Amino acid sequence: MKQLTLTLTALFLTFAIxxxxxxxxxxxxxxxxxxDTEVGTGAEAQDGDFLTIHFRGTLEDGQVFESTYERDDPxxxxxxxxxxxxxxxxxxxxxxxxxxxxxxxxxxxxxFGDDGIPGFIPGGENIYMDIELVSIMxxxxxWDLDQSVLQTTESGLQFYVHEEGSGEKPEAxxxxxxHYSGYLEDGTMFDSSKLRxxxxxxxxxxxxxxxxxxxxxxxxxxxxxxxxxxxxxxxxGEQGAGQVIPPNxxxxxxxxxxxxx
Numbered sequence: 001m002k003q004l005t006l007t008l009t010a011l012f013l014t015f016a017i018x019x020x021x022x023x024x025x026x027x028x029x030x031x032x033x034x035x036d037t038e039v040g041t042g043a044e045a046q047d048g049d050f051l052t053i054h055f056r057g058t059l060e061d062g063q064v065f066e067s068t069y070e071r072d073d074p075x076x077x078x079x080x081x082x083x084x085x086x087x088x089x090x091x092x093x094x095x096x097x098x099x100x101x102x103x104x105x106x107x108x109x110x111x112f113g114d115d116g117i118p119g120f121i122p123g124g125e126n127i128y129m130d131i132e133l134v135s136i137m138x139x140x141x142x143w144d145l146d147q148s149v150l151q152t153t154e155s156g157l158q159f160y161v162h163e164e165g166s167g168e169k170p171e172a173x174x175x176x177x178x179h180y181s182g183y184l185e186d187g188t189m190f191d192s193s194k195l196r197x198x199x200x201x202x203x204x205x206x207x208x209x210x211x212x213x214x215x216x217x218x219x220x221x222x223x224x225x226x227x228x229x230x231x232x233x234x235x236x237g238e239q240g241a242g243q244v245i246p247p248n249x250x251x252x253x254x255x256x257x258x259x260x261x
Contacts, residue, residue, distance in 0.1 A: 032088045033105035042098025043136050047080030050195045051093060052135045058128040065121065074134050076195050082243055086111050089129055096133045104129040139189045140181045143254045145227050157212050158229035159219075165257060167222025172205025175261040176217060183252045190244045190251075199258055210235050213253070220257045228253045 025035040045051055054074045056067040068074050077083055084090045088110030096102050106127040108114060116123030143162055150158040170176050177199045181192040193200045202208045204217045212230030220226055232238070232248045240247040 028091070030088075030091075030110055031107040032092055032110055034092055035103045035105075036096075036100060037103055037130075038099075038101040040097030040100025040133060042100075042133075045079050045093055045096045045098075045133065045136055047094065048078065048139055049080075050076055050078050050137045050139060050192075051096075051133055052076050052137070053093070054132040054134060056130045058130075059122065060125045060128075078139070078189075086127060086129075088127070089131075092129065093131060093133070096131070098133055098136050101130070101132045104131065137195055140192055140194055140254075142181070142183050142187060142189075142252065143225070143227055150229060153215065155211075155215060155234060156231045157215050157234055158231075159216055160227045161224065162227065163223070163225040165221030165224030167257075168260065169221050170204050170218060170257075170260045172218065174204055175201060176204045177201045177258040177261060178217065179256045179258060181254045183254075184245070185250050185252065201261065212251075213255075216253075216255065217257065220255070222257055222259055225254070225256045228255060 024037070024039075025033065027033050052074050053076075054068045056069055057065050059065060064070075079093045080090060082090065086106060088104060088106030091110070092102065092104040092106070104127075106129060108124050108126070111125075111127040112121045112123065114123045116125065121127075145160055150160050152158050178201075179193050179199050181189060181194060183189050205214050207214065210230065212228055212234035215234070216226065216228040216230075230251050230253065232250060235251050236245050236247075236249065238247050240249060245251060
């Protein structure tokens, strides 16, 4: 009887581990454990959507290694696009509903592996993520563009003016404020100031941005909307930019010059 009781106890504990959280928990084939602690009532996150999220990342010993709550500053990420450093985090947000909260237990094979990050994330450990989905935004679509009407400068930069501006043009050294969306040639969007609802401010003509931007913006008037088609040599060249922009990529920006500060 004692042995039977111990066996049943072991079976119960195993069942509890694989079903913690009740009906709100699922475990994928890769071992990712997903628990909806609060189901949202808004739209459902799909591949390619841009999510504004709060999150807290915790190690097995309970130590918090990163949190947007502490600085009260949510981040914007494109889900399913491989922008996040942890695959399980990326996979675990698909299907979340706007306004919802979700907890993830991410195994090493979907996190930092057996090596971890020396001095920061121990190797071979689960990572725990608590996520709050604040809002969902569909990615902007490129402005309509007829490639045959592109104008080409001596440097190889191509552009098309969608809407003429009525203000002055900036000079090298001016601070300018712009809205933009950036795309690969296949239409994949890799960044947009509109998703953050905040214009991008920089000093034009001083090498603070890629060469194609400096050249293109110095020729724009305040209020103008222009598409810039930037070849690799005026963009990110042979190196590309992380996992977002491939090497030797031609990149396309839809840009609006808002003001000169």
